[in-house]
Amino acid sequence: MTTQSNDWQMLIDGALVGAKENSEVLNPTTGEVYARVPEAAPDQVDAALAAARRAQRDWGSAAPIERAKVMKRIASLVREQAEELARIVVSEQGKPILEARGEAAGAAEFFDYFAEFARRIQGEILPSDHPGEQIWIQRVPVGVVAAIIPWNYPLALVSRKVAPAMIAGDTIVLKPHEETPVSALAMARIFEAAGVPKGVVNIVTGTGETVGKQLCTSDGVDLISMTGSVPTGKIIMRNAADRMTPVSLELGGKAPFIVMEDCDLDLAVRSALTSRFMNCGQVCICNERTFVARPVYDEFVERFVAASGKLRIGDPMLETTDIGPKVSREELDKVARYVERARSDGARVLMGGGAPETAPTPGGNWFAPTVLADVLPDMEIMRNEVFGPVIPILPFDDFDAVLETANNSRYGLSAYLFTNDLEKVMRAVADLDFGELYVNRVGPESVQGYHVGYRDSGIGGEDGVHGLDAYLRKKTVYVNTSGRPATALMPYGG
Ligand code: NAD
Numbered sequence: 416m417t418t419q420s421n422d423w424q425m426l427i428d429g430a431l432v433g434a435k436e437n438s439e440v441l442n443p444t445t446g447e448v449y450a451r452v453p454e455a456a457p458d459q460v461d462a463a464l465a466a467a468r469r470a471q472r473d474w475g476s477a478a479p480i481e482r483a484k485v486m487k488r489i490a491s492l493v494r495e496q497a498e499e500l501a502r503i504v505v506s507e508q509g510k511p512i513l514e515a516r517g518e519a520a521g522a523a524e525f526f527d528y529f530a531e532f533a534r535r536i537q538g539e540i541l542p543s544d545h546p547g548e549q550i551w552i553q554r555v556p557v558g559v560v561a562a563i564i565p566w567n568y569p570l571a572l573v574s575r576k577v578a579p580a581m582i583a584g585d586t587i588v589l590k591p592h593e594e595t596p597v598s599a600l601a602m603a604r605i606f607e608a609a610g611v612p613k614g615v616v617n618i619v620t621g622t623g624e625t626v627g628k629q630l631c632t633s634d635g636v637d638l639i640s641m642t643g644s645v646p647t648g649k650i651i652m653r654n655a656a657d658r659m660t661p662v663s664l665e666l667g668g669k670a671p672f673i674v675m676e677d678c679d680l681d682l683a684v685r686s687a688l689t690s691r692f693m694n695c696g697q698v699c700i701c702n703e704r705t706f707v708a709r710p711v712y713d714e715f716v717e718r719f720v721a722a723s724g725k726l727r728i729g730d731p732m733l734e735t736t737d738i739g740p741k742v743s744r745e746e747l748d749k750v751a752r753y754v755e756r757a758r759s760d761g762a763r764v765l766m767g768g769g770a771p772e773t774a775p776t777p778g779g780n781w782f783a784p785t786v787l788a789d790v791l792p793d794m795e796i797m798r799n800e801v802f803g804p805v806i807p808i809l810p811f812d813d814f815d816a817v818l819e820t821a822n823n824s825r826y827g828l829s830a831y832l833f834t835n836d837l838e839k840v841m842r843a844v845a846d847l848d849f850g851e852l853y854v855n856r857v858g859p860e861s862v863q864g865y866h867v868g869y870r871d872s873g874i875g876g877e878d879g880v881h882g883l884d885a886y887l888r889k890k891t892v893y894v895n896t897s898g899r900p901a902t903a904l905m906p907y908g909g
Contacts, residue, residue: 666868
């Protein structure tokens with residue numbers, strides 16, 4: 416893989432191709448142009464979908480173990496090129512290199528993990544009401560998948576969609592976010608080098624409103640699997656309704672992070688910090704609302720602010736950096752506006768609140784770790800996903816009330832609880848209305864788990880056995896070998 420020219424190509428029908436139009440990708444650390452990528456023309460999107468359709472029959476009927484072999488080659492190539500891939504992620508997305516290396520490892524892991532399902536996609540045989548009849552339920556590929564991903568994990572999310580689709584026997588056309596397309600295009604080179612049969616995986620680039628919309632509204636798409644924001648998820652779902660295309664939507668979150676007085680406070684502070692500031696706060700399962708039991712509130716806040724003050728904000732290529740820039744100027748401005756409105760709603764800024772005093776680089780999208788106090792549960796900062804390094808910390812007096820406040824959200828993806836009281840753990844498991852609960856630990860989620868959000872956080876989910884299910888359909892087969900009708904037949908005059 417060479418990135419010398421830093422011009423990248425899409426993967427359509429097994430060939431690496433450019434487009435008539437190109438767009439520039441900016442490096443969030445410097446604001447400078449990092450790469451040039453194609454803007455897929457409508458006929459190229461059509462060609463990718465047609466190639467996926469042509470390839471699906473052979474790919475879907477190949478022995479799963481043969482599909483797994485290709486996937487293992489992809490995993491090996493991702494591991495071989497992990498450092499280069501991690502550097503691409505840093506250059507286009509801005510997360511610190513140590514986090515980007517973790518993302519590259521995850522990108523390989525998805526292929527290894529889903530390759531294991533080669534001998535595990537099973538059906539069912541059901542007892543029939545009629546002698547001589549067999550009834551079975553087979554699990555068959557969905558067909559052609561249109562996949563749409565966001566910018567916060569531009570590498571790992573490619574694998575999260577492509578790997579389960581491949582083992583299921585589906586073919587796929589994937590579009591990355593327009594701000595971070597290079598990671599996906601680097602994966603396109605790996606798919607080609609790994610010998611993925613032509614048309615099985617296609618990567619097209621362009622904006623959501625053009626290429627994304629076309630992909631999700633075309634005939635010949637059997638499943639839309641999208642990860643991104645709630646507003647975009649709703650648009651995609653509305654558009655999909657016209658063709659009755661099934662959707663799997665992994666959307667935003669507003670995770671509550673509840674700290675009880677009996678917990679290991681040191682662990683809780685470090686976890687709350689990591690869960691808020693990793694990837695500059697740009698993670699769907701991030702701690703977005705911290706609630707601390709009143710008896711330990713002051714101590715928690717003091718320790719949290721002290722620890723936040725030690726975080727090193729700067730060049731994400733350095734291993735010593737804890738927080739890189741926000742992905743884009745637009746995201747930076749969005750977060751700044753949230754903090755301004757929180758201030759005018761009455762929040763007190765304990766630290767940060769805007770750009771750091773000294774910008775690590777002149778053109779970067781810098782935002783300092785920001786801690787807010789005197790926040791009330793009904794303020795905007797507590798209701799909408801901020802997706803940046805900003806944390807409101809609220810005291811609470813009553814466990815039942817805090818569970819209710821935590822649940823009172825349109826989002827329902829992840830929730831955290833720190834306590835050593837087993838009764839409280841079991842109460843929270845029963846009563847916290849979220850798809851994912853973390854007790855005394857932070858994310859990330861595990862590949863064998865099920866990453867699923869309730870309410871506005873999505874429909875369907877990813878990872879593990881249940882995530883794979885979205886990429887498969889069920890087919891029921893009745894076979895009568897008795898020589899007699901299995902059910903009453905109409906009279907036949909002939
Ligand atoms: P976004 O919704 O702006 O964009 C997501 C993708 O949708 C992009 O590729 C974009 O080009 C595309 N798109 C935009 N309009 C479209 C349209 N009309 N038709 C088809 N595609 C369209 O989201 P983002 O800002 O890239 O990502 C951040 C969001 O993603 C946050 O809300 C975050 O919580 C969420 N997220 C969720 C998960 C999860 O697993 N639940 C994981 C990561 C990120």
